[in-house]
Amino acid sequence: MRLHRSIPLLRIVPDDTKFDFMRFRRISFPVSAALSILAILLFFFHGLNFGIDFVGGTLIEVQSKTGPADLAKMRTTLGGLGLGDVQLQEFGAPTDVLIRVAQQPGGELAQQAAITKVRDALGSDVDYRRIEVVGPRVSTELLAKSTIGLGLAIVAILIYLWFRFEWQFALGAMIANVHDLVLTIGYMSLTQIDFDLTSIAALLTILGYSLNDTVVIYDRIREMLRRYKRMPMPELLNVSVNSTLSRSIITHVTVTLALLALLLFGGHAIHSFVATMIFGVVLVGTYTSVFIAAPILIYLGVGTGRMEADEQSDKKTTQRP
C-alpha cells in the first residue's frame, strides 16, 4: 500500500561518514596555493581572450544561405578589406560563421564603417544572425564597471558574513572564494574561452554559489561550537564537514544536472558561460568548501577563544563558594 516503501532509495553517501578531511589540509593548502599562483601567472602571461564587450570591436554571426560556409573564401574576402585583424570561426553548425573584427582606429564612427564594408563584401549570400559593435568608450566603461561590480560583490558579501558570523568566518569564506575566482580565471585563460559580460555574470554566480556551500558548512560549525565546547577544533571541523557531506554532494549533483541540461541543449551562444559555471561551481566550489574553507578556520584561530572563555567561566564557578 505504501508506495514509497517499495522503491529502493538511492543512497549516494553512506550515513555517518568519518573522513578525516582536516588531515588533507597539509596537501590541499599547498596544492591550492600552487594552482592559484599558476592561475595568476596564466592571467598575466597568457591573458584572457577578451571579447568585444571589453576591448571594443565588431562581432558578426552569419549563416550561409547556400549550404556549408566556405571559410577559406570568406577569410580571403574579408582579409582584403584592410580592417586589420579579422578572425573567422565556425559557430555551432557548418553553415554558421562568427566573424570578429578588431577595433578600428579612428573613434566611434570608424566601427560603423567597418560593418558596412563587411556587409558589402559578403553580399546577399548570407543571413545576418547577430551584429554587435562596441565602441571604445563603451568597452572601457564596461570593463571598469565589471571590475568595480566584482569588487563590490566581494566586499558586500564579506560585510554580510561578518555581520552573521565572527570575522574569522568571513575572512575564511572570502579567502576560499577569492581562491575559487582566481582558479576560474586561470581556467578561462588556459582554455581561452571568450571573456565577455556573461563571464562576469558567471564569476559572480560562482562566487554566490561557492559561498552558499561554504555558509552551509560554517553554519554547522557554528552550531557545533556552541554545542561541544571541549571538542578539539580539527575533530569538530571534521564532524561538521562529514555531517553536511551528503547534502553537499546531492545538491551538487542537482546543480550539475541542471548545468548539464544547459550545456547539451542550451545552444552555442551560452556554451562558454555554462562551461565556466561547471568548472567554477562543480569542480572548484565543492573542493574549496570542504578542503579550504573549513580547515582554514583552524589557522584563523576560530574556537581558541572559546576554550579560554570556557576556562574562565569554569574558574568563576569554581571560585564561587
Place this chain on the structure above:
Amino acid sequence: MLNISKGKAAAILLTALIVCLCAVPNFFAESTVKGWPAWAQRHVVLGLDLQGGSHILLEVDTNDVRRQKLQALLDDVRKVVRENRIGLTAAPVIRGNSVEVRLRDGDLQQGLTKLRELAQPLTGFAGSTGQRSLDIENVGGGLVRLTVTEPAILDRIRQVVDQSVEIIGRRVNELGLVEPSIQRQGNDRILVQVPGLGDPQKLLDIIGKTAKLTFRLVDTSMPVEQALQGRPPPDDEIVYGSKGENGQPYLLEKRVIVSGEELTDAQPGFDQRTTEPIVRFTFNSSGARKFGQVTQENVGRPFAIVLDNEVISAPVIREPIIGGQGQISGNFTVESATNLAILLRAGALPARLTPIEQRVVGAGLGQDSIESGKHASYFGAALVVVFMVATYGLFGVFASIAVAINVGMIFGILSLLNATLTLPGIIGIVLTIGIAVDSNVLIYERIREEVRGGRTPITAIDAGFSRALATILDSNITTFIAAAVLFFFGSGPVRGFAVTLGIGIVTTVFTAFTLTRLIVAWWVRWERPKQLAIS
C-alpha cells in the same frame, strides 16, 4: 513547526496560487489578452536577444554642443557691442573655451555692465544653486573674457538629449517600426531599442543624420577657385557638395535665407519632366515670405540647399518662388528621397549623435535561442525530478512539486514586474531549478540526521525544519547579494540573468519556509508515520 493553522495554510496556498496565476497571460496570444482588464494584461516581455531586434546606444557629441554654445555666445557679444555702440580695440574672438573681446578704455564700464546682462541664472536642476550661465572676467587692459560655465554646458546637453529623444521618436515612427523604445540614458546618451528589426542600417541612416537644412545664396562675385586659394570674403564660406554633386566646392553666403525649422511638410515625389526622385517641401508663412522676397531679388543667381554642411543641390533661380512650395532634386534614389523627407518632417537634431554601441539579433537566432532555452529547461527539470525521486522517494515528489510551484511563481513575478526575459535569464531559471531543490535537500538531510540522533519521526521533522531554515536563509542571501550587484552593474541581457536569479532566490526561500513545510505537515497528519521513508 508542523502545526500550521488552517488560516495560515490558506494564506500560503492563496499567495502561491495568485502569484502563479499572474503568469497566465503569457500563455495567450497578445490579441486575446488585449481584451482583458488592464491588471490582467501584465506579462513577461521577451528581450531583444530572444525576439530579435536592434539595440543602439547613441552619444551626444558634447564638443559639438560646446562649439555651438560658444558660437552663440560670440554672436551675442557682437550684438551687444553693436547695439550699444561700444568701442573696441579688438573684435570678439573664440579662444579655447571662452570668447574674448578688448574694449576701449572709455567704454569699459558700460561695456562690462551690458555684457554682464548676458549671464542668465540657470533654471532647472542647477537653478537652486545660484549658478549662472556665464563667467565674465575683467582680465585688465580692456580685455574681457566670457566663459560658458560647466553647469550651463551640462544644462544644454540635458536639453539636447531631451529634444533628440523626441526628434528620434518622430523619425523612427515615420519608418513605421513596431514598439520602438527611445530613452535617455545617463547624462548624454540615448538608447534606441526596436524589437523585430534585424537590419538596423536604415535605422542608423535615419537617426545618425543631424538633418540641418539651410537655403543660402551662392556668392558669384568671386570665383570659387580664387576663394579657395586666397581668403573667402568675411561673410562667405566654402561648402562642398555631396557625393551626388561630385564634392564640388561652392562659395556660399553665411547668411541663411530659410532653414529647415520653417518647413511645414516634406514629401518624396518624382519630377514631372525628368521622372527623377525629388523631395517636395512647403514653408510656413514666414519662411515663404522670406524665400519669396529673396528669390524675387535674385532671379538668375544660383542658391544652394545645404544639408549637414553639404550642398545637395544648387539650382539657379529662374523665377521668384512665392507660394512657399518648392522641390529639391539632388541625384536622389527613391529611398534617399524618402529618407530625406522623413528627416525634414521630423526636424533637425540639436547636435550630432554618434552611435557608440550596437547590438542586433536577427529573428532567426532569437527563435533558435527560445527553442534551446525551452529544451534545456525541460531536460534540466526532468533530470532533477528523476534524481530527487530516486534519492528521496515520496519526499522527492514533494520537493519536485515545490520546485514546479517555484518556477510558476518566478514567471508570475516576472509578469507582475513586466520584466524582460533574456537568454541569460532562462539560464537563471534553469539554475534555480537545480538550486531550489537544495533547500529541500538541506531540510531532508537534517531530518535524517535527527532521526539517527534518536528522535521520533515527527519531532525529527520538526527539528529538521527549524534548524535547516536558518541555514537556508544564510546561504541564499550570499547568492542574492551577487545577483543584486549584477543587476546594478550589469547591462542588457546579463541584467535579465540577475533578475531571474534574484527572483528565483526569493521564491525558493518562500517555498522552503511555507509550501514544503505545509506539504510535509499535511502528510504527517494524514499518515502518522512510525518510520520515515527518507531515513
